[in-house]
Amino acid sequence: MSVTARGPWCVVPVKAFHAAKQRLGPVHGAEFRRALARAMLEDVLAAATAVNALGGVAVVTADPEVRSLAGGFGVRLLEEPRAEVGLSAAVAAAARRLAAEDCRAMLVLPADIPGVTPADIRSLLAGHPPAPGLTIVPDRDGDGTNAILASPPDALPFAYGPNSFSRHVAGARQAGCTVRVVTSPAIGFDLDHPADLSAFARTPSPTRTWRFLQTPGLGAGALFADSAGNALIAEFRP
Known part of the structure; x- marks a missing residue:
């Protein structure tokens, strides 16, 4: 190095x-x-x-x-x-x-x-x-x-x-x-848009952010996006 x-x-x-x-x-x-x-x-x-x-x-x-x-x-x-x-x-x-x-x-x-x-x-x-x-x-x-x-x-x-x-x-x-x-999946993945939150929340990880996104009651009707980028309404679930 x-x-x-x-x-x-x-x-x-x-x-x-x-x-x-x-x-x-x-x-x-x-x-x-x-x-x-x-x-x-x-x-x-x-x-x-x-x-x-x-x-x-x-x-x-x-x-x-x-x-x-x-x-x-x-x-x-x-x-x-x-x-x-x-x-x-x-x-x-x-x-x-x-x-x-x-x-x-x-x-x-x-x-x-x-x-x-x-x-x-x-x-x-x-x-x-x-x-x-x-x-x-x-x-x-x-x-x-x-x-x-x-x-x-x-x-x-x-x-x-x-x-x-x-x-x-x-x-x-x-x-x-x-x-x-260098291409890095982890470093390249910043959370800027609702679709980013949805994608990050779908993959369990030992991060504080993932646990936060699983917390119930984080504001009624949080907006996410599906895999096609279409907006949808969903509740946070543990």
């Missing part, structure tokens, strides 16, 4: 819980979305903090509720830059800070991939190319970016948003990075 013995730092940028998962808003109320965001973050932090090869785990947020939860995992807390807005700016600020501390690699994971396991993370670290290098995992659609392992941390310009996968690959190559693309 090309990273230092101390290992790369894992950075998890997190929105305020009350603002999480707005695309579920037409279907699920604020309290449901807040609880879902908490469960997913707990799953991601549980996986990351179990990986000894990482030098540490940091959460980037400005939300006191997120900071309180993350603090319970013993992770480092980085304040989201107030002068800049957006995911790209938050990740870039974390990258600059870690690079200034002589950290040689940074892994960025989103807070909404509850199926990620320590083994998934170790696999990303094990095959990472020498610096300057990028290991990148696209989302299931091949459009978004669900994980970035960059060495050094500020090796490329961060460009989250629509078509971010292609833009990150292009930016890394322009910066002279060796690029490794």
Whole structure:
């Protein structure tokens, strides 16, 4: 593995819980979305903090509720830059800070991939190319970016948003990075839409998120989608 013995730092940028998962808003109320965001973050932090090869785990947020939860995992807390807005700016600020501390690699994971396991993370670290290098995992659609392992941390310009996968690959190559693309079912599976919740709930897992989705009484008539993408109304069942 090309990273230092101390290992790369894992950075998890997190929105305020009350603002999480707005695309579920037409279907699920604020309290449901807040609880879902908490469960997913707990799953991601549980996986990351179990990986000894990482030098540490940091959460980037400005939300006191997120900071309180993350603090319970013993992770480092980085304040989201107030002068800049957006995911790209938050990740870039974390990258600059870690690079200034002589950290040689940074892994960025989103807070909404509850199926990620320590083994998934170790696999990303094990095959990472020498610096300057990028290991990148696209989302299931091949459009978004669900994980970035960059060495050094500020090796490329961060460009989250629509078509971010292609833009990150292009930016890394322009910066002279060796690029490794990894397809990971767990890391690529973020929960953004009702159909995502339905698919995740159908497959039992030891995650907090799966258990949350099985809890009865989570708001009458939660909207899911069937395998064909058709909307349907269903009650949560244990």
